[in-house]
Amino acid sequence: MDLNQRGIEAMQNGNFEEAATFFSEAIEANPNDAVGYINFGNLLSAVNEPEKALKFYEKALEYDAEAATAYYGAGNIYYNQENFNEAKNMYEKALKKGLDQGDLHYMLAMSLVAIDQSRLALPYFGRAVELNEEDCDARFQLGLCLAQLDFVDEAMVQFQTVVELDEDHADGYYNLGVAYAFKEDATKAKEMLERALTIQPDHLLAGHALTIINENNIQ
Template sequence: MDANQRGIEAMQQGKFEEAATSFSEAIEANPNDPINYINFGNLLSAVNELEKALKFYEKAIEIDQEAATAYYGAGNVYFNQENFHEAKKMYEKALKNGLDEADVHFMLGMCLLNIGQNRLALPYFQRAVELNEHDCDARFQYGLCLAQLDLVEEAMEQFKQVVALDKEHADAFYNLGVAYAFKENTEKAIDMLEKALNLQPDHLLAGHALKIMIENKE
């Protein structure tokens, strides 16, 4: 097992100091291999040393301008620093260089949401769901985007699939309740909102919506 593999194993086991030693050895042995810097960057990100992590991703990119996972790692650093414009650029470069994975599309969608470009986020969430049908977070955000664009039926379909995957997803039940209320299906709306509150009794939006639904029904 080479130093890189030892580092990855140690990192997976939470032995971060041991991982750092192994990755340092890997860099010393192969200073022109971008993977070694990416792995060290991932380790530093995992322990929240974001500025240091960024330097390692930048070094990897300096060696190989097509190192897609380095752009992705840098994107995550910028996202965690709430620098969504820079994060977006990095994720786009990761995609451009062949990292066509669900997580990249999801994070790009999240960047666009955070900079108020919901309509542009939609296709990225859609692609994330296509690439990973079991990703609840991506499916939920996809549903929210559809709902914000008044595509209520399509949004409901996504929220239904979210609760099929995760029966304790209070926010999905809440949004289903809102959608049923929009469609004037009071009984179903109340049922969904009650489910949201059973799962999360302090869900203020669900509590408020349920109160209105019951008052209107009376």
């Protein structure tokens, strides 16, 4: 097992100091290899040293401008800093360099949503779900994106799948309830909203929506 792999294993086990030692040795042994810098950047990101992590990603890209995972790592830093435009740029570069992972598509889509470009986000959410059909987060966000773009029927399909994958997904039931209310099916709407409140009694949005339906005696 090489130094980088040993460092990754140590990092996965929560042994960050040991991981740092392995990655440092890997960089010292191969100072022109981007992999060591990327791994050290990932480690620094994991221990909440974002600015230092960025420097390692930048160093990796000096040695290998095609290193897609360096762009992805930098994108995550920018996203966590709420610099969504720069995050989007980094994720797009990672995609262009050949990284085709569900997490990348999901994070690119989330960045686009954050800068009010939901229509552009839609295919990336779709690809994230395509790559991992059991990813509840990606599927839920796909549903929200579809609903925001007025594709209510398509959104309902996604929310229904979400609650099938996770029976305790209160937000999934809430959004199904809203969708049924939009389609003027008050019975199903109340059923979904009540389910959301059973799972999460303090779900304010579900409680408010249910109150509106009941006060208006909508059938």
